[in-house]
Amino acid sequence: MEAKFHFPDPSVIKEELINKYPAKVAKKRGKSIVINDPETVPEVQANVRTVPGIITQRGCSYAGCKGVVLGPTRDIVNIVHGPIGCSFYAWLTRRNQTRPETPTDENYITYCFSTDMQEENVVFGGEKKLKVAIQEAYDLFHPKSIAIFSTCPVGLIGDDVHAASREMKEKLGDCNVFGFSCEGYRGVSQSAGHHIANNGVFKHMVGRNNAPVEGKFKLNLLGEYNIGGDAFEIERIFEKCGITLVASFSGNSTVGAIENSHMADLNVILCHRSINYMGDMMETKYGIPWMKVNFVGAESSAKSLRKIAEYFGDAGLKARVEEVIAEEMPKVKAIIDEIRPRTEGKTAMLFVGGSRAHHYQDLFSELGMTTVAAGYEFAHRDDYEGREVLPNIKIDADSKNIEELKVTPDPELYNPRKTEAELEELKSKGLEINGYQGMMKQMEKRSLVIDDVSHYESEKLIELYKPDIFCAGIKEKYVVQKMGVPLKQLHSYDYGGPYTGFEGAVNFYKDIDRMVNNPVWKLIKAPWEKEAGSLEASYVTQ
Amino acid sequence: MAREGLTINPAKTCQPIGAMYAALGIHGCLPHSHGSQGCCSYHRSTLTRHYKEPVMAATSSFTEGASVFGGQANLLQAIETIFTVYDPDIIAVHSTCLSETIGDDLQQITKKAKDDGKIPEGKYVIYASTPSFVGSHITGYANMVTGMAEQFSVSTGEKKEQINIIAGWMEPSDMREIKRLSKEMGVKIVLFPDTSDVLDAPQTGKHELYPKGGVTVSELQSSGDSICSLALGCISAEPAAIALEKKHKVPFETLDMPIGLSATDRFVMSLSKAAGVAVPAEITAERGRLVDVMADMEQYFHGKKVALFGDPDHLIPLTEFLLDLNMKPVHIVSGTPGQRFDKRMQEILERAPYANFKNGLNADMFLLHQWIKNEPVDLLIGNTYGKYIARDEDIPFIRFGFPILDRIGHSYFPNVGYSGSLRLVEKILSALMDRQDRTCLEEKFELVM
Numbered sequence: 001m002e003a004k005f006h007f008p009d010p011s012v013i014k015e016e017l018i019n020k021y022p023a024k025v026a027k028k029r030g031k032s033i034v035i036n037d038p039e040t041v042p043e044v045q046a047n048v049r050t051v052p053g054i055i056t057q058r059g060c061s062y063a064g065c066k067g068v069v070l071g072p073t074r075d076i077v078n079i080v081h082g083p084i085g086c087s088f089y090a091w092l093t094r095r096n097q098t099r100p101e102t103p104t105d106e107n108y109i110t111y112c113f114s115t116d117m118q119e120e121n122v123v124f125g126g127e128k129k130l131k132v133a134i135q136e137a138y139d140l141f142h143p144k145s146i147a148i149f150s151t152c153p154v155g156l157i158g159d160d161v162h163a164a165s166r167e168m169k170e171k172l173g174d175c176n177v178f179g180f181s182c183e184g185y186r187g188v189s190q191s192a193g194h195h196i197a198n199n200g201v202f203k204h205m206v207g208r209n210n211a212p213v214e215g216k217f218k219l220n221l222l223g224e225y226n227i228g229g230d231a232f233e234i235e236r237i238f239e240k241c242g243i244t245l246v247a248s249f250s251g252n253s254t255v256g257a258i259e260n261s262h263m264a265d266l267n268v269i270l271c272h273r274s275i276n277y278m279g280d281m282m283e284t285k286y287g288i289p290w291m292k293v294n295f296v297g298a299e300s301s302a303k304s305l306r307k308i309a310e311y312f313g314d315a316g317l318k319a320r321v322e323e324v325i326a327e328e329m330p331k332v333k334a335i336i337d338e339i340r341p342r343t344e345g346k347t348a349m350l351f352v353g354g355s356r357a358h359h360y361q362d363l364f365s366e367l368g369m370t371t372v373a374a375g376y377e378f379a380h381r382d383d384y385e386g387r388e389v390l391p392n393i394k395i396d397a398d399s400k401n402i403e404e405l406k407v408t409p410d411p412e413l414y415n416p417r418k419t420e421a422e423l424e425e426l427k428s429k430g431l432e433i434n435g436y437q438g439m440m441k442q443m444e445k446r447s448l449v450i451d452d453v454s455h456y457e458s459e460k461l462i463e464l465y466k467p468d469i470f471c472a473g474i475k476e477k478y479v480v481q482k483m484g485v486p487l488k489q490l491h492s493y494d495y496g497g498p499y500t501g502f503e504g505a506v507n508f509y510k511d512i513d514r515m516v517n518n519p520v521w522k523l524i525k526a527p528w529e530k531e532a533g534s535l536e537a538s539y540v541t542q
Numbered sequence: 543m544a545r546e547g548l549t550i551n552p553a554k555t556c557q558p559i560g561a562m563y564a565a566l567g568i569h570g571c572l573p574h575s576h577g578s579q580g581c582c583s584y585h586r587s588t589l590t591r592h593y594k595e596p597v598m599a600a601t602s603s604f605t606e607g608a609s610v611f612g613g614q615a616n617l618l619q620a621i622e623t624i625f626t627v628y629d630p631d632i633i634a635v636h637s638t639c640l641s642e643t644i645g646d647d648l649q650q651i652t653k654k655a656k657d658d659g660k661i662p663e664g665k666y667v668i669y670a671s672t673p674s675f676v677g678s679h680i681t682g683y684a685n686m687v688t689g690m691a692e693q694f695s696v697s698t699g700e701k702k703e704q705i706n707i708i709a710g711w712m713e714p715s716d717m718r719e720i721k722r723l724s725k726e727m728g729v730k731i732v733l734f735p736d737t738s739d740v741l742d743a744p745q746t747g748k749h750e751l752y753p754k755g756g757v758t759v760s761e762l763q764s765s766g767d768s769i770c771s772l773a774l775g776c777i778s779a780e781p782a783a784i785a786l787e788k789k790h791k792v793p794f795e796t797l798d799m800p801i802g803l804s805a806t807d808r809f810v811m812s813l814s815k816a817a818g819v820a821v822p823a824e825i826t827a828e829r830g831r832l833v834d835v836m837a838d839m840e841q842y843f844h845g846k847k848v849a850l851f852g853d854p855d856h857l858i859p860l861t862e863f864l865l866d867l868n869m870k871p872v873h874i875v876s877g878t879p880g881q882r883f884d885k886r887m888q889e890i891l892e893r894a895p896y897a898n899f900k901n902g903l904n905a906d907m908f909l910l911h912q913w914i915k916n917e918p919v920d921l922l923i924g925n926t927y928g929k930y931i932a933r934d935e936d937i938p939f940i941r942f943g944f945p946i947l948d949r950i951g952h953s954y955f956p957n958v959g960y961s962g963s964l965r966l967v968e969k970i971l972s973a974l975m976d977r978q979d980r981t982c983l984e985e986k987f988e989l990v991m
């Protein structure tokens with residue numbers, strides 16, 4: 001039974017959220033704050049510049065490129081070309097777990113590499129120092145790959161990281177060196193960096209190794225970064241089902257696997273925002289279709305497994321998937337039955353990421369909780385409204401600056417895994433082949449959808465809705481908790497997880513139960529603040 | 543292998559985060575990062591992880607256009623938006639490598655903001671130039687503290703019976719302890735910056751965008767009239783003291799940060815002399831308690847080798863304290879450059895000619911790790927990133943400095959003063975003794991230690 005949340009009048013709320021802004025800002029923010037209707041799906045302004053001075057959750061292009069997409073691959077030496085800070089802040093802070101097969105396998109995840117650019121490098125150019133750094137990294141570690149990441153000053157002073165990389169790649173011979181122009185000022189958020197990363201990985205890594213891969217059902221997992229061990233749980237489930245994971249982009253991944261990834265027969269996409277480019281490019285060049293799945297939520301995981309089995313169209317796989325689900329679900333159900341009475345009817349708000357604010361709604365719904373407002377930090381309209389709006393998205397100056405690779409079918413390796421007719425048939429069965437429905441169709445009527453929520457708006461939302469839990473990131477964590485509302489971090493998981501698959505769902509249920517029912521929230525007021533006691537002394541001297 | 547191009551596992555970060563931290567120590571101030579969004583986001587995240595507290599700051603949100611045409615329009619719009627929406631008393635703007643590379647002039651832009659009427663009456667915008675490609679986070683801190691001294695201080699011509707204490711980069715708990723010691727001594731001080739009651743705010747059920755702590759504008763203004771300044775740290779605090787001397791002829795003395803016995807002794811003596819007050823018996827007793835423990839437990843410190851890394855104004859007194867404890871600081875690394883730092887360390891290391899010390903470029907934790915592999919140590923002291931070395935080499939580890947991302951305590955319990963030093967002694971002892979208890983032979987397992 002759904003305990004329905006009675007939504008306050010959203011137009012009143014919207015007015016409250018923007019009335020303090022200067023007029024121009026209010027007008028702009030108004031377009032990013034939308035009252036949802038899952039039937040008609042109104043337009044959301046997204047992927048536009050944040051107004052300077054607004055306290056935003058957003059980060060930069062470098063964060064999206066190095067931090068998100070390239071960071072989790074364990075055997076690349078990632079050298080950040082720039083002043084020290086950029087590399088320092090991205091050092092281990094995203095919790096990308098990795099599991100080398102042997103203790104001696106290359107693993108650079110715990111390292112932080114930087115050219116530590118100095119004033120003289122900014123004045124006279126830093127390419128020379130960069131090349132020295134690449135040589136030193138090679139001499140010390142002999143890695144298979146070295147990736148170079150440009151930070152803001154690099155683009156401005158005109159250092160050519162691509163030329164430097166090419167030169168060093170040739171010089172070193174057995175090390176693949178490549179660069180990313182992911183300066184922090186590119187685009188309007190991390191999202192630009194995702195796109196730049198996809199382009200670079202596609203150009204410089206995918207397709208370098210054509211060795212055949214063993215296995216009957218071979219797929220790549222795209223947009224899964226193994227935060228808190230999420231990829232480990234998905235790997236466990238795939239293995240149990242007999243599905244071969246060729247490469248993950250990029251949680252718990254290796255250079256070798258990514259270079260060989262075009263040998264898979266399907267790409268499944270978790271985080272649509274950060275990796276959809278890769279899905280499209282691999283489809284065009286190699287003929288591998290991609291399909292949107294979601295392994296956040298037990299029901300969603302089961303559904304995604306069934307979709308994968310349906311894609312491969314193999315009776316044995318379908319049967320095995322059903323067996324696995326039948327084996328996993330009772331454990332999940334036992335926990336949810338115990339927890340749900342304590343979470344039923346509670347409310348959640350999610351403002352995070354480019355897909356998490358959507359996916360985690362599945363888990364909350366399994367807990368009987370309603371998402372009253374949600375939004376992304378760096379998504380585009382298609383992540384809200386669905387990919388059918390893609391042709392209508394206006395390309396503005398900030399997006400134009402991000403390279404769009406011209407991809408054509410590979411003369412030798414292009415091999416459509418399914419015919420057009422087969423794909424159409426799969427789509428008719430509800431598989432999101434090369435498609436994504438977006439967040440809004442799943443959200444309730446009158447709920448609020450807000451892109452790039454500001455600090456001011458989130459505080460107002462909490463005052464007005466008093467949600468039982470708020471999901472965002474580290475910068476918001478203690479602000480919200482100071483207001484007496486627990487905040488679940490959905491970037492770092494508050495150092496817990498995994499939250500994917502069946503075991504992950506159980507972890508999440510337990511964490512949310514603990515958070516929303518924690519006695520600490522009732523201890524905030526001191527006893528003497530609760531009751532105005534008499535100030536007369538209890539004991540007096542005679 | 544000596545490296546010239548590649549830094550591996552840095553023992554420093556960049557200037558702007560230091561400026562942001564310093565600005566949080568002004569009451570009613572919103573720090574503002576003039577650069578692309580990532581800088582502000584990274585600095586807020588790191589400070590938040592370190593303090594487990596809200597860290598509010600705004601950004602100029604540069605895009606490619608601003609990077610080409612200059613960031614003036616972004617900063618002017620930011621100032622207007624911030625005063626309208628977030629209503630601080632002060633905006634403290636710091637630059638970034640991006641805005642420095644394109645040559646944005648913060649002084650000129652803030653003047654324009656004032657001329658254009660974008661700064662409401664009674665409100666302030668201060669600024670500091672903090673290019674990330676110079677110095678370190680410590681430099682950025684010093685630059686913002688200098689900025690607040692220069693841009694707020696006035697001299698009325700009449701001296702005030704008060705002493706400026708310029709805090710080097712220290713924790714809110716340390717600042718609280720400096721205030722307690724000064725109060726105990728009966729000395730009126732202006733402490734800046736002051737992040738106590740800002741980054742250690744109580745849970746009240748309400749989020750205060752501007753918590754009750756922080757040095758006030760009127761206190762900062764009065765710093766030009768103070769009888770003198772004591773700068774606690776030759777790298778992170780002295781530049782502000784120099785600025786006040788230049789501008790208002792406020793004499794100053796630079797001290798090591800009062801961490802450990804000797805440095806605290808010098809601080810207490812200097813404060814006592816500057817104010818012309820006797821050191822109260824209670825402080826002498828505090829000192830006595832520290833020396834008592836140092837004497838009683840001396841056997842456990844003697845000859846123990848220590849590796850440490852971090853920031854200049856911490857490493858200087860910490861190294862001295864380790865020597866006072868009869869320990870051996872054998873490896874010391876800091877990414878922060880500075881001749882004053884070198885010189886002061888050389889003075890202290892006269893008592894430890896065996897020590898490896900390197901700071902500045904390529905003085906990083908990878909080098910420290912190599913040194914440790916060559917000459918193992920009994921104890922490692924440094925920020926959270928040290929835990930990887932500690933685990934690899936199985937070394938007892940004490941978290942000290944910035945950032946500490948995986949433990950609490952630094953915001954609440956000081957490292958400065960005699961009581962802070964006593965806490966350090968306790969930490970060192972516990973780390974060494976826990977190790978002994980965990981690894982010693984069964985028959986050597988001691989009940990009484």
